Amino acid sequence: MTGGVAPPSGLDVETVRLLLARLGISAEDLLAGATQKVVPTFDEYIDTIETAVPAGTRRAYLTYWRRVRAHWGQRRLDEPTATEIKQIVESTRSAAVVRSNSRSGRSAAEHMIAALRCLYRHAIDDGLLPESANPALRVPKPRRLESTRRALTDAQLTQIAGVVCATGNDPELDTLLMRLHIETACRRGGALALRPIDLDVEQCLIRLREKGETVRWQLVSPTLMQHLIEHSRQRGGTPAEQLLRYRNGQPITRRRYDYIWQRVGQHLPWVASQGVSTHWLRHTTLTWVERSLGYAIARAFAGHTGRSDAGTTSTYVKADIHEVATATAALTGEPHPLSNSGS
Template identity: 70%
Template sequence: MTAGSPDPANIDINTVRLLLEHLGITAEVLAGQTGRTEVPTFDDYIDRVSEAVSGGTRRAYASYWRRIREAWGGRRLHEPTPLEIKQLAERIKGQAVVRSNSRGGRTAAENLITALRCIYRHAVADGHIAEDANPSLRVPKPRRLASTRRALSDTQLAELVATAGMTGNDPQLDSLLLRLHTETACRRGGALALRPIDLDRTQCLIRLREKGETVRWQPVSPTLMHHLIAHGDERGANGDAHSQLLRYRNGQPVTRRRYDYLWQRLGKHLPWVATQQVSTHWIRYTTLTWVERRFGYAVARAYAGHNGRSNAGTTSTYVRADLNEVAQALALLAGEAHPLETTNQLRVE
């Protein structure tokens, strides 16, 4: 290097300094970036995510988060590769409990990947990993097989109702559950979340709070409303309008175990129930199929509470059914007039 020639290192430093000034980045900002905390471990971060999600999501993912802890609890979020995630999913798929309605562990593998994506979605939002570095998105979920559920025949539904009303330790409760699900096509969680305050006695409506934190009003027949009110009055928790409505004779709230007991008992008396693994969701299929065949897709969609995004196309935006049309379908289903029942026909003159 000749005397008086500029030092290349100084040139580089000056170039970087000018670039940073042009971008408005100060030395303090750079110092803050270099002082960022380490990426958390799965043990640490799963606890944080668990506190941030809804109770339903926490219950759905709890067992899979536990398996992730067992496999990678001490590792940091950015360390597992897509190949390792695929290997863990296959391992859990192979360890899935084999039941009569087992589908080869595909659901277990799918749920594991979904549970991981929930973790990584929060990690990306918190800035612990870059969005394009999310390894869970590079692992495809197993393709879902067609559901084996289907609509029950009138004869099968009648057999269920008759058997529930003549067997068990609380046939009154079980009959009420079956009628509630048949009239409303609600999910199990929606029934268990019912409270006395959710009953609109004048308009014969119940407020359903179901998965995804959705809330909707659903018509019920005057007869069902009468039985729901009577059930609450007889078994209610000291008149607390915000407590759970459905209860045992001793006043204890009904849990999901009542449904398990109900279908196991029905399966013992009706072999086809056990063979086909019939559950409460089959009643939802039955009611919605009945509504769709007689009132069309738009009314069935509203009856089911499917008012969000849909793959049915843009047309579904313009053909949404209202509560009065749902009430009209329910009136025919239950064989009773409903306070909201109306006949809306478009006239062209």
């Protein structure tokens, strides 16, 4: 007998192709399946990616990955369905801490979806799952509501500064923090990452390393520069270590900001009820710069790249460092060595 398997007909091939399409499987997925790695559990894989992501990503998602481990720790990554992801998202939303400025757990739900998408994206990049096997992409994020943050009035800013300067266990540190954020509109992460080697004393510039691993130079007044230098000299640390420190030489953390705003909220009830935070200072400064000196200078002052704001016009409307220096001089009432008006 010669026997053998007859070659597939055109109809057979078309039937298989339609079946694969219905299942969401590509030919590449079938080829990869022969060599695909063993899919790890959530416990195993989260241990791996915790050390592979940037510090900012880890800080943002670690709480949510821990919640995933509590629910699915021993399950494989390819087991949960989109419906199960919706369930854990809703569980996270309902368990969110209720604060005065809470929005029904929308932020917690958004962060949980983002944390799972990050996890699955790494698993796909590692060849553990096919491109089509990302159930987190099939769960939409909650629509973002407009921010309730706004610029503070001069009177409100004066009230806050008065409490910060007159209360607490280290008014000198807190006053320096307030001035740094008001004068530069920097983000909290940028202030915490500041090092003595990031100070350009001659040109009154500080190097900020902020979210998205961005690095930029921001202008400061001569007075603020001197305070930063003196703070570093008095409180220790090497040139490459964190600049902002407690009296005992230990570097401050984000908890210092929590302490400041809780304290201010105790003295000014409107601060607590509205959830005023350090980011409100950024809104305040940038609003003043925009109203006083225009959008282009405010955009440069903020360190925005223009990739996602204000459309195509932002590609052409740019302010240079000398114009930003002039804005700093106007804001602080001190001449700046790089301003157009001279020193």
